Amino acid sequence: MLFTAPIFLFIFLPLFLLAYYTLAKSVQARNYIALAASVLFFAWGEPVYVVFLIAGTFIDYCVSLVVAPQAKGTVRFKKLLLTAAIVLNVAALVFSKYLDFIVTQILQPLEHLHHWHVEPPHIPLLLGISFITFHRISYLVDSFKGRAIPPRGFLDCALYIFLFPQLIAGPIIRYHDIGQQIQARTHTVEGFLTGFNRFAFGLAKKLLFADPLGILADRIFGLPAAELSPLYAWGGIAAYTLQLYFDFSGYSDMAIGLGRMMGFRFPENFNRPYTALSVTDFWRRWHISLSSWMRQYLYIPLGGNRVSPARTYMNLWIVFVVSGIWHGANWTFLAWGAYYGTFLCIERALSNSRLSALAPPVPLRWLATILIVMVGWVLFRSPTIGHAWDYIGAMFGAGSATADKLLPWGLVFGNRELAMMVLGAVLACVPLPRLDGGWTLAFRAAWSDKMTVQGSAALSMQFLVTLTLTLVSAAAIASAEYVPFLYFRF
């Protein structure tokens, strides 16, 4: 069930909210309703796997009880058990997501060496497996480290894993960020309205920006890459760059908004990443929850930067290669991760050298960063490395396009798509002025720390904005053919 599907928006969500706020008064009772709705939400898309996920979550819960600092047992045993549980979770991820890739891309090409013929098992990619695995690892590790308040019971643990706003496409919420809120949180109408407002903004970002831009990007990436003109190639990747941002940040907005409607405060996942002035800065702003997770559960355990410089660079690079392959079972994702790992290592080396004093002017830094990001997205979007290579070549004038052979630009770039590209670029890349004044709270509240709004005027304005965005989005949903969220595939 997508957040943009009419069945979610017009049946599931109002029924859930009605039940959540009218049938239960205590946090615990509301947790039960939230858990039931979340399991139903997941079972709608994975009616069989849901049973295994519940069973797996129960195992994780049992393991967490054993490995917790206050539990009896040796540290060595706890570490062993923790490792076994993590391996089990990662194995499930590999089994569902990477087995075909391993067979077709690694085992089969090396068949002449191992003389062992295997056929790809064609196991379907389970909904949200990548995010769910990271959540479960976070729960296990945080329990082992004693970072969070332990759950009062299995239902608390299950709610953390199943909570539907973040279940299948993030943000990746670490257990210690939310464990406390599962047990105690406050519900206010101001918070509910601000959450609804954030949800409506997310809907609009997805439906009004990401979807038309996605159509444009698909159209251009569907053309033979080597025959593109530079204009088309740049247009296509610009559209995809913006689509990806509005799609994923829109989904994150919806998740954060839904969480807020239920009284939760989820961490932010985006901070205007296309205004970044370096690749490092970009990764502090893009998919923040993934970067935080990687730092916490991979980079630091690998030694982080408390090891030799060479090892630090290697750690950094490994983290991004893993991050790349986490996004999908394809060499392109691996290359994309390695590409960023390389740039981050270079930036780290430069920042540690004397050259750091020679920082270029801001516009140049921004231009270099966005260029690196866009070229990176070519790798991310292309079906093969060869296609990506041809496409990047076309961007820089190596394509074989001639005026008579090219589709005319009017059939490639629609007016709406061009308008959304310009408007989207301004919204995504230009630092926006900070608006002060009472009524502007209506717009800022949904991104503020408290995620609440005070005063009748601001509340009314916020309501009008929410109402308008919801109506426009509902019309867009009705009119559009549904385009799934990009991050669902990861």
Added chain:
Amino acid sequence: MTKRLGLVFSILLVALLSVPTLAWLALKEPGNKLYGYVDEIPARPARPAAALLDKSWQKWAERYYDVHFGFRAELVRTFNETLFRTFREMPRLRLYSTPEAGLFSGMSLQYLNAEIAEKPQYEQRYARSAARIKQMQTLLEAQGKAFVVVIAASKPYVYPESLGERYLSGGREGVLERGASFGKALQAAGVNVVDSAPMLRAFARDTNVPMHPKSGVHWNVYAGCLVAEQVLDQARSRFPALQPFACGIPHYDAPAGADLDGLNLLNIWSGGGVYQNTPLPSLMETDPAGWRPSLVFVSDSFSDQILGPLQQAHAYSRVVNSGYFRVRELDEGGAGLQRTHHIGGDLAATRKQVLDDIVASDIVVLQMVDYNLSHDGYDLPDYLLTHYPAAGTPPAAPALAQPVAAPVLNVLALVDPDNRSNPVLVPSRTRLVGDARQLLAATAKSRWDVVAVLQQAAVRNPDLVRELEKQGYTVAVNGKDGVLALPRQADAPAHAPMQWQWGRYGEPQGANAAIENELPSLASTQPVDFGFYSQELVLDRPVLIRASFEGKVADAGPEPRAAHLSLLGIKPIFSLPGGTYTAKDEFFAILPAQGDGKPVRLAFGLGGWTRGSGTIRLTSLDVYPLSLSGAAPQYAANQRAAAGRE
């Protein structure tokens, strides 16, 4: 206060989300339907428990709800209206628009660009296809049938100039010459072809009559009718007895049917700025006693606009239309096509039936719109060449019917857009041409009862009159407002000037009436309705009326007519509004046969069903009986040819 307000807002928002479901539950059937939405809902799973596990129930439920939730159509129309009004296109529906020509189908645009981008490949493919179609034509002609290929022109091929670089590879300059042309390939192979794009392009340019509606992506009925003219003209060399068929002067009415297909597909509330009246042919029915052919069309959706006018004019005895050579529609009684073989039925049986229809037919038409050219004639050539029954003796062409005194003139006309209501054209079967070159080509090819050039002298081709006379026409009128030429024929009755006798009607005080040189003259300072009537005339065939007037008159209402020449008590022939008239201004009109053989009178006076004042004199009045050439424009020539053969 803030809390209470927040609570109200929260309830309102949740209620808003519930509205589509509540409306669905309350209404069940959505009222406002959407056009062109293929709402395919999978069948409801029979075993819900199993279906829940394999997710087919969820798919069904989601799809069912997507189609049925309340206010869906209203939301779609509102969103699409906003989008189309803002961006003037709907790429998701593959619809684009230009201010000049309205909506374009992306499919047509893409095909035109592909013909340019891949010209050599397309030319090769077209040459192969043309050779195959030529084989089919040879087969059909050996069986005594006429065969014509119609290449229907979608909008980009007729209005390429409105597209520009935005929609055309390499810009609009010479766009149609830069691409491959199936029409040329067919002509080179010797196939009878109506390549409609160049024809319609020239016609639209020369006459300003639109060939495609702004609100649609098909051509309009008038364009289809022009193509029907061409098809029958081509078939006439095989069947001289084919009755004349002409589309006449277009009249404009609200768009309907395919004229609105693009607009309907947009699913918006308004006309989207592309709704405008569409030209319709002014058709005359064929003579019921004359010969009518049996037709078979293998076609796509563009054939509707060809078949409509043919049906309206009763131009065929029977027609079978096979869409994409996959379905079959039949019209035997002229009541319209009825589908007999459907999509999804037995394709082999459908094709066999259409083959039988072809065997029994007189004229076979293979019609393809440009973007269907790659479909190899919908397999018709291969099928016919494989399955056509062994050759027998071709049936003889039907004998020529005796000339009939058809009450309808066959008129060839070159007309300024603002002169299309001219009385010359109203009672006639008129074929419109775009320029003098086309007019002379048509007169060289066929004989016409009247050739009308209703253009101001200032824009008229000065050599036109001389050329018409060279071709055997008598120029009966060569005035400021136009030229009228009649065929010079041995059987035409000699024209003798009329001897006019006049009687007076109405005698208002202060008005003067007199007869000077057999023609009446009137004067009145007061607004009056009086004048003279002529002796009785028997107008049992169409006549040309030519008159001139002198004087200065003013109209006094209720109608803007100060003086008139009329059919007494019936209707005005010439209405003279207030103004000054000189004998140099020649008025002319063609009157159809009047009164079922009973005599009628002409009337000349001030006013005429209204009142006028001033002085007016009839300075000349001639009535030419017109000689009908027969049932077909070229009837006489054909008859002579037939007589020669005998």
